[in-house]
Amino acid sequence: ETGVTQTPRHLVMGMTNKKSLKCEQHLGHNAMYWYKQSAKKPLELMFVYNFKEQTENNSVPSRFSPECPNSSHLFLHLHTLQPEDSALYLCASSRTSGGHNTGELFFGEGSRLTVL
Amino acid sequence: GNSVTQMEGPVTLSEEAFLTINCTYTATGYPSLFWYVQYPGEGLQLLLKATKADDKGSNKGFEATYRKETTSFHLEKGSVQVSDSAVYFCALSDDAGGTSYGKLTFGQGTILTVHP
Numbered sequence: 462e463t464g465v466t467q468t469p470r471h472l473v474m475g476m477t478n479k480k481s482l483k484c485e486q487h488l489g490h491n492a493m494y495w496y497k498q499s500a501k502k503p504l505e506l507m508f509v510y511n512f513k514e515q516t517e518n519n520s521v522p523s524r525f526s527p528e529c530p531n532s533s534h535l536f537l538h539l540h541t542l543q544p545e546d547s548a549l550y551l552c553a554s555s556r557t558s559g560g561h562n563t564g565e566l567f568f569g570e571g572s573r574l575t576v577l
Numbered sequence: 578g579n580s581v582t583q584m585e586g587p588v589t590l591s592e593e594a595f596l597t598i599n600c601t602y603t604a605t606g607y608p609s610l611f612w613y614v615q616y617p618g619e620g621l622q623l624l625l626k627a628t629k630a631d632d633k634g635s636n637k638g639f640e641a642t643y644r645k646e647t648t649s650f651h652l653e654k655g656s657v658q659v660s661d662s663a664v665y666f667c668a669l670s671d672d673a674g675g676t677s678y679g680k681l682t683f684g685q686g687t688i689l690t691v692h693p
Contacts, residue, residue, distance in 0.1 A: 463620060463622065465620070467620075501685065502685060503581070503682075503683045503684055503685045503686070504621075504666070504683040504686075506680065506681070509680065517680065551620055551621070553620075553621075564609045564611060564626065564628075564670035564681065565611075565623050565626070566613075566621070566623070566681060567622075568620030568621040568622065569620050570618065570619055570620045571620055
């Protein structure tokens with residue numbers, strides 16, 4: 462139990478569906494992240510939110526739409542995805558203090574997405 | 578830009594064997610270096626870290642030394658156990674941009690399987 466909870470754990474969707482992934486952290490952290498994990502590839506940073514403000518968008522296609530309503534919750538809204546978007550999507554959080562970060566991320570267990 | 582290169586896997590060992598997983602990096606500044614581990618069905622968790630040259634990170638019998646001259650951070654363990662079977666990720670965090678959150682660059686991961 463890392464304190465970061467992701468739902469759903471598994472999701473199968475068609476290319477025309479709209480779905481959302483949810484992440485919640487109970488650690489009092491103020492930075493949250495979405496990473497994409499594909500087979501045989503390095504983890505890809507998608508989005509970073511720091512104090513609810515988006516600070517990184519790593520050239521992610523617009524069919525992925527993040528939302529961070531508060532420092533504890535992060536969503537990834539999905540629409541008109543492609544089969545190549547099938548992957549494990551990992552949420553993470555971290556603590557920042559006085560402009561310094563430890564570099565330590567706390568990850569959820571991931572949401573396994575399959576696009577048909 | 579920053580990059581991390583890990584040795585290709587998978588690595589298969591017998592219990593009590595010696596483990597080395599190589600990791601080299603390229604960074605513009607003076608990064609902190611990390612090893613993360615992902616056990617089956619779980620998210621990533623921090624295994625150990627080193628924040629400056631010649632630092633040695635250690636945890637659960639694993640060690641890695643920050644070698645600036647060879648830009649390396651190799652992971653070692655003297656005697657592996659079946660429970661060490663997992664995917665191991667080398668990562669770096671470069672604060673050269675002055676960010677206050679943990680923007681990590683990951684390697685592609687190395688699968689370790691330990692047999693009894």
